[in-house]
Amino acid sequence: MSTISAKALRRSMQNFLPSLAPVRFVAEDGTPEKPPPGYRAPDDALLREAYRRMVLGRRFDTQASALTKQGRLAVYPSSRGQEACQIAAALVLREDDWLFPTYRDSVALVARGVDPVEVLTLLRGDWHCGYDPMAIRVAPQCTPLATQVVHAVGMAEAMRRKGEEGVAMALIGDGGTSEGDFHEALNFAAVFASPVVFFVQNNKYAISVPLARQSAAPTLAYKGVGYGVRSEQVDGNDPVAVLSVLTVAVEHARAGRGPFLVEAHTYRMDAHTNADDATRYRDAAEVERWRAADPLDRLETYLRARAVLTDDDIEADRSDAESLAADLRARMNIAHEGDPLELFDHVFAEPTPQLREQRALLAAEFTAQED
Amino acid sequence: MATVTMAQALNTALRDALTADERVLVFGEDVGPLGGVFRITDGLTRDFGEQRCFDTPLAEAGIVGLAVGMAMGGFRPVVEMQFDAFAYPAFEQIASHVAKSRNRTRGRVSLPMVIRIPYAGGIGGVEHHCDSSEAYYAHTPGLKVVTPATVEDAYWLLRDAIDDPDPVVFLEPKKLYWSKQDTDFATRHAPPFGRAIVRREGSDATLVTYGPSVPVALEAAEVAARDGRGLEVVDLRTLVPFDDETVAASVRRTGRCVVIQEAQGFAGVGAEIAARVQERCFHSLAAPVLRVAGFDIPYPPPKLEHAHLPGVDRVLDAVDRLQFDDVPDVRHLIVGAA
Ligand SMILES: Cc1ncc(C[n+]2csc(CCOP(=O)(O)OP(=O)(O)O)c2C)c(N)n1
Ligand SMILES: [Mg+2]
Numbered sequence: 045m046s047t048i049s050a051k052a053l054r055r056s057m058q059n060f061l062p063s064l065a066p067v068r069f070v071a072e073d074g075t076p077e078k079p080p081p082g083y084r085a086p087d088d089a090l091l092r093e094a095y096r097r098m099v100l101g102r103r104f105d106t107q108a109s110a111l112t113k114q115g116r117l118a119v120y121p122s123s124r125g126q127e128a129c130q131i132a133a134a135l136v137l138r139e140d141d142w143l144f145p146t147y148r149d150s151v152a153l154v155a156r157g158v159d160p161v162e163v164l165t166l167l168r169g170d171w172h173c174g175y176d177p178m179a180i181r182v183a184p185q186c187t188p189l190a191t192q193v194v195h196a197v198g199m200a201e202a203m204r205r206k207g208e209e210g211v212a213m214a215l216i217g218d219g220g221t222s223e224g225d226f227h228e229a230l231n232f233a234a235v236f237a238s239p240v241v242f243f244v245q246n247n248k249y250a251i252s253v254p255l256a257r258q259s260a261a262p263t264l265a266y267k268g269v270g271y272g273v274r275s276e277q278v279d280g281n282d283p284v285a286v287l288s289v290l291t292v293a294v295e296h297a298r299a300g301r302g303p304f305l306v307e308a309h310t311y312r313m314d315a316h317t318n319a320d321d322a323t324r325y326r327d328a329a330e331v332e333r334w335r336a337a338d339p340l341d342r343l344e345t346y347l348r349a350r351a352v353l354t355d356d357d358i359e360a361d362r363s364d365a366e367s368l369a370a371d372l373r374a375r376m377n378i379a380h381e382g383d384p385l386e387l388f389d390h391v392f393a394e395p396t397p398q399l400r401e402q403r404a405l406l407a408a409e410f411t412a413q414e415d
Numbered sequence: 416m417a418t419v420t421m422a423q424a425l426n427t428a429l430r431d432a433l434t435a436d437e438r439v440l441v442f443g444e445d446v447g448p449l450g451g452v453f454r455i456t457d458g459l460t461r462d463f464g465e466q467r468c469f470d471t472p473l474a475e476a477g478i479v480g481l482a483v484g485m486a487m488g489g490f491r492p493v494v495e496m497q498f499d500a501f502a503y504p505a506f507e508q509i510a511s512h513v514a515k516s517r518n519r520t521r522g523r524v525s526l527p528m529v530i531r532i533p534y535a536g537g538i539g540g541v542e543h544h545c546d547s548s549e550a551y552y553a554h555t556p557g558l559k560v561v562t563p564a565t566v567e568d569a570y571w572l573l574r575d576a577i578d579d580p581d582p583v584v585f586l587e588p589k590k591l592y593w594s595k596q597d598t599d600f601a602t603r604h605a606p607p608f609g610r611a612i613v614r615r616e617g618s619d620a621t622l623v624t625y626g627p628s629v630p631v632a633l634e635a636a637e638v639a640a641r642d643g644r645g646l647e648v649v650d651l652r653t654l655v656p657f658d659d660e661t662v663a664a665s666v667r668r669t670g671r672c673v674v675i676q677e678a679q680g681f682a683g684v685g686a687e688i689a690a691r692v693q694e695r696c697f698h699s700l701a702a703p704v705l706r707v708a709g710f711d712i713p714y715p716p717p718k719l720e721h722a723h724l725p726g727v728d729r730v731l732d733a734v735d736r737l738q739f740d741d742v743p744d745v746r747h748l749i750v751g752a753a
Contacts, residue, residue, distance in 0.1 A: 105609050172521040182521055183487070188511045194477055195512070198484015205466065224504070226476030235472055304438065390522040395578035396609075396656040 062265035062277045065100075066309050069284035072337050074345025079285065086287045086322045088352045094135060094283050095343050095353060096361045098127040101151035102172050102340060104160060107372050108150065108167075116376045118169035121148045125313035128283035128339035129245045131155050133213060136290040142203075142212040143168035144183045145197040148245070149215050156182055160368065170382055172390075177399065190216060190223035193242060197233045200240035200297070211297045213241040230271040233303035241293045242305040243266070245280060247312035252325040270303035276368040279306025281339040310336070347403020384410075416599055420568045425455045425531075427600060428573035429493065433463050433581055437489060439577060441468040443478055443495030451751040452497055453533055475505040479530065483512050483728070486526040486582075489710075493577055499534040499586075500543040514581045516558030529576045529583045534562075535627045535677050537590030537724060539717035547678030548712055552584040553654045553687075557711075560654040562586040564614075564629030566596035568652060571605035579608065588627035601668075611658035613665060618647030619727055620671035623662055623688055625651040628675045628725065635730040646734065654684055659691060666692050667699040671737040673707060675725055680708030702738040 048056070058087050069079045070224050079085070086094075111117045123130050126148075133156035137143060145152055153163045165174025166185060173184035183199075186192035196214035203210040220226055221244055233240050244264050248255050261267055274296060278289040281321030286308055293304035309336040315322040322331075347353035387397055388403040395403065419427075432439045433728075441459055445453070447470035450457030459468035471478050475496060482492035496502035508531065516524045536545030553560045559581050560597050563569040569587070576583035614629065615636050622632040629650045636646035647666050651658065666672045672692050676685040689704040707725045715723045736744040 166519075172519050176523045176617075177487075177520055178523055184516075184524070188507060191476075191480060191508060194480025194508070195484040195487065198481040198486075199488045200484070201481065202485045202488020202490055212484075224474075225476050225508075228472075228474040229480070231472050231474065232477050299433060332534060356655060386521075390518045390520075392517070392559070393522075393525060397659065398657065 045140040050279065053354060057269065059186070060269045060272060060274050062263065062275045062307070066277045066279040067285050067289050068279040069288060070282045070283050070346045071340055072281075072342060073168070074342050076346070079288065079390045083196040083285075083288045083393045085284055085294060086291065087198050088347075088350065089346060090135065090287065092352050092357070094131050094287060095340075095347060096364070097131040097155045098136065098283065098340050098343065099361040099370055100365050101127050101130055101155060102371065103369050105151055107369040108164060109314070109318055111164075111373070111376055117164060117167050119317050119319060120150075120167055121317045122147050122314035123151050124313075125279065125334065125338070126245055126247055126310045127151060128211065128286045128343075129243070129310055132283060132286040133215060133243055135287065136294050137211070137213060140208065140210045141294070142181045142183070142193040142196065142199050142210060142214060144186050144199070144214040146189075146192065146215055146217065146220070147185050147187050148217060149185065153182055153185070154217065155179065158182055160372050164376065166347050166374070168380065170380075170404050173389065189220040190225040192216075193220075193229035194232070196240050196242075196397060197229050197236070197238050197303075200233065200238040201236055204239055209298060211239045211241060211294050213243055213294070215243050215245065218244065218246040218248065218255055218264060219253065219258055221267055222258055227267075227271075230268060230273050230303070230305065237302040240274070240303045241290070241297050243290065243293075243312055244305070244307040246307055247310050249312055249322065249326070250314070251316045252322075254325075263307060263309075265305060265307035273303050273305050274301070275304075275305040275307070277307045277309065280310030281337045281342065283339050299340065306314070329409065335352050418595050418597055418599050419566050420592065421563070421566045421587075421594050424452060424566045424570040424598075425573055425587065425602070426457055426459075428570045428577075429456060429459060429601070430462070432493070432574060432577045433459065433467055433613055436577075438489060438491045439467070439493060440485065440490050441493045441495070442471050444471065444473055444480075444497045446495050448472060451495055453589070455531070455592075456495065475613040476508050477501055479505040479508040479513060482530075483508065483516070483526060484530045486528045487524055491527050491547055491577060493529040493531060494583075496530060496532045497547040498544050499532055499548045502532050502548065503532070505530075508643070509552070509558070509584070510555050514555045517581070518557060524599045525580050526582045527580050529573070529585050531585045531587060531591045532694070533592075534586045535588050535590065536714055536720055537541070537627060537677075539720065541717065542714065545720070547676070547709065549586055549654060549678060550683050552586075553684050557582070558655060559583040560586065560653065561652065562588060562626035563652065564588070564591065564626055566594060566651050567598050568605055569613055571603055572601050572608065574651060575608040577595050586626060590627055590751070591630070592631070606652070609653050609656040609658060611649050611651045611653075611661040613647060614650045615646070615648040617647040618669055619645045619649045619739075620673060620734055621649060621662075621665040621669045622730065623649045623651065623665075623692070624675040625654060625684075627677050631725060631727060631730060632675050635727045635734070638727060638731060639734060645735070657691070659695065662692060663695040665697040670699050672696070673702070673730065673733045673737070674704065675707045677709055677724060679711045680706055681711045683708060703744065705733045705736060705744075707733045
């Protein structure tokens, strides 16, 4: 059994190590920066589209938060401040790719084309995810932390073994990277060379627990290195950089070069969910400081300077966003309870005799109540 | 007709499934060139190729989670957990995804996959190698749970499980791997999936059991017959779906029932069976439904497992307490008074 030489090890590590600083194309004030080699700026048309999607996404997000106050949603985890990540994740994927999102990623689903009302089906308190995951290639939003990451590897393997060109992308938070399933997924994907992208949105908190109490890794991107997964870190509030890095990651996976881990440094501007009180564990000054790094403002300044975005464009986007919000409000305001008898119908392909009995029992209770 | 072991029957079932359906895949720990620690996957990688039967890294949640993704992607994974107690790391994947996927997608994402688990004791295994974990799975809505007791059933139930549109936890009684039967698999005699079977007819009492305890029940019935007592033995075959009809019909006929399981008794599958029998057959019962089960202790070490495992004597003792002479069963009163 020969051990690897120091030289070979160094060369091999180079394949996996992230950049020393997060990849960045645009500074916080919207002025261009020189990115590291190997990354191309997305073309202006894509950036223009990303801006539009971000405006729509943020409006969707504020509308969803408002709907919780009116009792129309059981709970909503906002992704305010993470729009660059949300939109880029959706935009870099093709129709034949798969997305494995978490509860935090509603905006990415809307950007992928899932009907906003269907996106909110689980969060409004229904028992199912609303949309057809097979049709739109988006797994149901996942709550048991990191479990979805292994599914993404399985799906990537399925596509690879069938000779298809699809890539699977798993979304996960900083806290989720402490879970065993995350590590198992990275290891499996590396061993099988699966076409999968692990996209970590490091928004600095897992509910109340700050990053420093979550991990002692240099940055979360380094978690890929030990498994032999190509890893990168990116400024998660720089939409240009996130699009650029995720594009490279998806191309890497699609080309058969194995999995790719991207850590985006971003920030959760709102509380964990509407039910959380973030003032118990973080300073207002910290949140204020991140307001200056707002991804929408940054892209707007950048694109205006490049004359890609005009006042009219912005006006049009805002108007589209208002229509989206109005439509969402109207459709979410239709009371919806669901049919309790359907609860028995999808436990198995065919209900067992016992489920049939229980369904009949419940139906009889309802009939008795009506009489 | 040939003499076949249960291990060979399972291997043949996997082979026939791999041949019949190219979506079927077999993976897990050491299932490749080694053929699994119990050799159930012996020769599959050699004969079907690394693409169809392969080793994964060591991580049970990873294996089951991978199977979830692959099932979504159109395959029919059959995964092996190396031992009962080593399936526990996968429990979150099993309970939160395998079992719930169809429901939480309103029927759109079905997961046709099989989780094979060598389970239960009786082979002198060391700790963590002999757990009877069926109740965890049977208690989880959305999982079908199967445990064969005969060589023939091992083959047909595994074929059924692989063809089933729902996820199946397939529990293989380790101690029966080397049990033998003269059979071939050309024609099916086994009942359909979801149906129990009367393994032996008798008119005095019904023994309801499954998996590793079926041979114990049959032996007890044999001994009882010599004393002129006819014991009917019902082998459940599938714990989920549960065949209330066959069980209730038998107990109504005999009027007495003992439920036998190797697993620890408290909150076990046997408790569920006893409750169901009592709910359905109360007016036919001449005595309380009794349970014979493992004790409520962690599985004992190899040299002491004989003391734990429900054997023929314990079963016959329970049968004797079924008030054949109208003598009340006072065991629980005595224990309670002590
Ligand atoms: C296995 C598991 N443990 C605990 C929880 C409860 N929980 C929900 S979200 C969350 C924090 C996750 O933080 P992170 O991964 O950083 O994602 P974020 O919410 O910040 O997007 C916790 C602990 C859970 N959903 N799943
Ligand atoms: Mg977080």
